[in-house]
Amino acid sequence: MPIHIRETRSDDLKPLTALMHDYVVGFYNNPWPGDQAIQLLINNLLEQQIGAQFVAEKDGKLIGFATLFFTYSTMKAERVTIMNDLFVTEAFREGETESHLFARCQQYTHEHGCAYMSWITAVTNERAQQLFDRLGAKRGNWVNYSIQG
Template sequence: MTIHIRETQPDDLKPLMALMHDYVVGFYNNPWPGDQSIQLLINNLLNQQIGAQFVAVEDRKLIGFSTLFFTYSTMKAERVAIMNDLFVTETFREGEAEAKLFAHCQQYTRDHGCAYMSWITAVTNERAQQLFERLGATRGAWVNYSIT
């Protein structure tokens, strides 16, 4: 079967929420923010004002997703895309689905005039780091911080 990447559509809500649950709870072991919060996030992404979301589909079944959020760079004085998520189900990892989702995000970034696309991944997610390096990405020189 062929894997297709496309923009998220309103009919994707339930299967996409299930994928996002696998990602948030299953992969990263984080608490689920709740169906209502995730549904609101997906709906906000559908209009592509705050970001864009894409799904990987094989035989009409969602097998992965990626999410871009938009912000601006003072250094470039231009809009940039932050790839916040890239996730595929276990069966499709290390295959074409991940590479196709990544390439789609990269092309979307170019096509919509963003200066660049950036992202972070967990220090322990060595498999993802290998994927990104294999796809031509370079490790950044900035140190990531957060505060709550």
């Protein structure tokens, strides 16, 4: 059965929570914010007021997800999407699943009249950088900073 990319549904809540745990804790080694916090985030994304979320599904099992958040560009005076997450389980990382999730995010951005989609990846995540380079993405000219709230 082929891999299906679709928008997240309410019945994805538990399996998507588990997949996001693999992403946050397993892949990035960050502390888990808790099921309740993640499920609140997923529910807010389902309403598509703060963003949109897509899942990759194979044989009825979620194997990946991508998250877009909405913001605005002062330079363009238009809405833009920020692809905050793109994650696929290890067994499917060398296939086309990541490319299809990326394409769905790009399609959503275009269909909803957003000026562009942007994202960041860890400096050490060379595999992701190779994927984005292969997909025709251009590295930005801005230096990324962050600070604790």
